[in-house]
Amino acid sequence: MFMIFGYSSALLFGQLLLGLINGAFYALLSLGLAIIFGMLNIVNFAHGALFMLGAFVAWALLEFLGIPYWWSLLIAPIVVGAFGIILEKVFIARLYKLDHLYGLLLTFGLALVIEGLARNQFGSSGMPFAIPPELQGGTDLGFMFMPNYRGWVVLASASVCLVVWLIIDKTSLGANLRAATENPALVQSFGINVPRMITLTYAAGVALAAFAGVLAAPIYSVNPGMGSSFIITVFAVVVIGGMGSIAGSILTGFGLGIVEGLTKVFYPQGSATVIFVVMVIVLLTRPAGLFGRGGH
């Protein structure tokens, strides 16, 4: 262990890692929001609730069926994605022709219902979720001690973000998706089923939220409020990055997590609000956001 700027490396890198972990969640959540926004033109206020639902599905699978964490990483996003398909078909699909505002209000209401039901069922305090045995313990990296699970969260989140970015940017599926974002009528005339694509995009976006929820379960306890405490910060992240760019929202997510972690070292009182302060600065200097392409 050594010192940097008068702080021990263990403290500095420890907070940096915590920051990266938060950043991992910001990135996954803002990525999902950006994908959904690009295609559906709505901001999914229910994103935090679906993140929470992902964690609860993982908990329920373990508790009632004995299905371990690793399977939950796959099953929970599928379950929540399927739920997302229902939400899109029953509610959201009826609002596309209306003002943005209605989509916001609807998903806000859905979030209240989902979180309220979870609170009724499980109370507010939450349940612990054990770290899978394979990832318990930690590794001494020389300059810091790293809990294995935390390293895994950063790795898993970064890989999934990378894969999603590659799919959207480099595959023909992604090309269709981007084209449909620009001009749905034209893409439809090429024989591509755009409404189905929209539904699946929503499902994919909320599946990412659920995946993040499963990753978060062992770190925070599984509780009904876990999503709403995250989502407001994620909205600030989205305002900072702008939702125009997929890679932009991933980078902004991780970057702001690191900023938050460093603030915890140098000015602990400010760590809860630093992202909002960054948002204010960005609004004053680059109103469209760091990666934005003009306001919507």
Place this chain on the structure above:
Amino acid sequence: MFGFTRQHGIAFLVMFAAVVIAPFFLYPVFLMKVLCFALFACAYNLLIGYVGLGSFGHAAFFGMGGYIAAYTAKKWGFNPEIAIITGAAAGAALGAVFGWLSIRRQGIYFAMITLALSQMVYFFCNQASFTGGEDGIQQVPRGNLFGLISLQSDMAMYVVVSVVFLFGFLLIHRIVHSPFGQVLKAIRENEPRATSLGYRTNDYKLIVFILSAGIAGLAGGTKSLVFGIATLTDVANAMSGEVILMTLLGGMGTIFGPVLGAIMIGSIENYLAQLGAWFAVTQGVIFVLCIMFFRRGLLGELAARLKLSL
């Protein structure tokens, strides 16, 4: 006076009569709470209903107005009317900052920015010493109106709250039906067109944002004196959601709708308060039902059926 049409005049007289008669039949403290929320919802409606700006952070103004009124009344011994006005001024000042920042972006970004800023205010109120943190400011004296009339009795306080409510309501009615209000509606309908006609739309948006925040602060300040307490609840996000719901349920862009919405949500809250999280679920269900089936709200739909303007 106040630019009333005949319909509005009759509706206003009905509402006025109801405000006068109600305390003889219903519990005055409950009525005062409803009136404070009704004023809050009317203030919110000024922004979302008439300019189309969907703020998700209005609790910040309501809650801050409450804190400042409570603090000045308790610590500095301000008379109630001065404390309430100070609360309104605090709401307006905060609104000036919020508005200045948030009108740089539109639509959904506007919503997210106001939400994030109000979360910042929430963190601030949680940590600052003057708010009393988790405990809030308790045992706020109602004091003597103009230093003369004691407001200890609920009936005396009710008269003050009614006057504040009716004043705020008429002020909003006046704003909406002024030339200024016509420009606001033009911005709501087609902002680029309003700009091309030579209106500085951002100035209009900022002014109306400050007005809305100031009236929200007025409502919050009044509420904290009624109950003698200002807490984090009033500055929390759930409160922003509640005022949106009142406005939506009653009818966005109708003059009387938010009042109706506040009465309904206030009553539901009264009955469901013991059931805890079921209230949140009920709120969510009402949100979804409103958006799916009656987007114009109860009064908006009624007005459309009867071809009236309410």
